[in-house]
Amino acid sequence: AQTVTQSQPEMSVQEAETVTLSCTYDTSESDYYLFWYKQPPSRQMILVIRQEAYKQQNATENRFSVNFQKAAKSFSLKISDSQLGDAAMYFCAHAGGTSYGKLTFGQGTILTVHP
Amino acid sequence: DAEITQSPRHKITETGRQVTLACHQTWNHNNMFWYRQDLGHGLRLIHYSYGVQDTNKGEVSDGYSVSRSNTEDLPLTLESAASSQTSVYFCASSDYTTGELFFGEGSRLTVL
Numbered sequence: 001a002q003t004v005t006q007s008q009p010e011m012s013v014q015e016a017e018t019v020t021l022s023c024t025y026d027t028s029e030s031d032y033y034l035f036w037y038k039q040p041p042s043r044q045m046i047l048v049i050r051q052e053a054y055k056q057q058n059a060t061e062n063r064f065s066v067n068f069q070k071a072a073k074s075f076s077l078k079i080s081d082s083q084l085g086d087a088a089m090y091f092c093a094h095a096g097g098t099s100y101g102k103l104t105f106g107q108g109t110i111l112t113v114h115p
Numbered sequence: 116d117a118e119i120t121q122s123p124r125h126k127i128t129e130t131g132r133q134v135t136l137a138c139h140q141t142w143n144h145n146n147m148f149w150y151r152q153d154l155g156h157g158l159r160l161i162h163y164s165y166g167v168q169d170t171n172k173g174e175v176s177d178g179y180s181v182s183r184s185n186t187e188d189l190p191l192t193l194e195s196a197a198s199s200q201t202s203v204y205f206c207a208s209s210d211y212t213t214g215e216l217f218f219g220e221g222s223r224l225t226v227l
Binding site: 004006033035043044045047050091093095097099100101102103104105106107108 | 146148150155156157158159160163165173203205207208209210211214215216218220221
């Protein structure tokens with residue numbers, strides 16, 4: 001069974017600074033996807049970034065990038081130039097290549113952004 | 116725009132009552148899922164469906180059931196609500212090729 005672990009229950013960052021959220025996972029599958037989802041106070045789940053395991057290049061979406069270390073089963077999220085609107089709960093998630101959307105989520109990290 | 120709609124958004128019920136949470140999607144996705152969100156646990160899978168008449172148990176399926184009679188809807192039923200089922204429930208559907216989940220807004224259920 002897959003497991004996803006987020007070891008940082010809470011993180012904080014100053015506006016305009018950079019912060020990194022950690023995530024490790026365990027899987028026996030060779031083909032899989034990894035995700036970071038953002039959940040603001042509105043409760044809506046918003047996809048931040050997606051990484052295919054077969055791609056060695058780290059995914060990037062504007063100020064958001066990942067450090068994907070496949071051998072170490074690590075998938076951290078870096079937020080650059082942090083903004084007040086980045087304050088939210090962040091979830092790391094894993095899906096097997098044939099799971100068709102059946103995700104395993106981590107426990108979440110609450111990110112606070114200080115002005 | 117395509118979307119997923121959940122109803123009700125908030126519900127308070129009593130222990131032992133039957134509760135149904137509705138989920139309707141217009142993405143035309145075959146795959147649909149129900150998750151519950153609890154502090155310290157993230158989101159955990161309750162039930163899922165890969166198409167009409169297909170249903171499968173997830174990690175925390177005890178006390179819950181689903182049925183899939185069409186592509187658009189996957190209602191979640193709590194046969195006899197328990198206080199341990201107080202939670203926020205999310206319905207989602209997925210893109211077949213990428214596994215990305217598209218979520219509804221969530222339904223907060225309180226069982227007294």
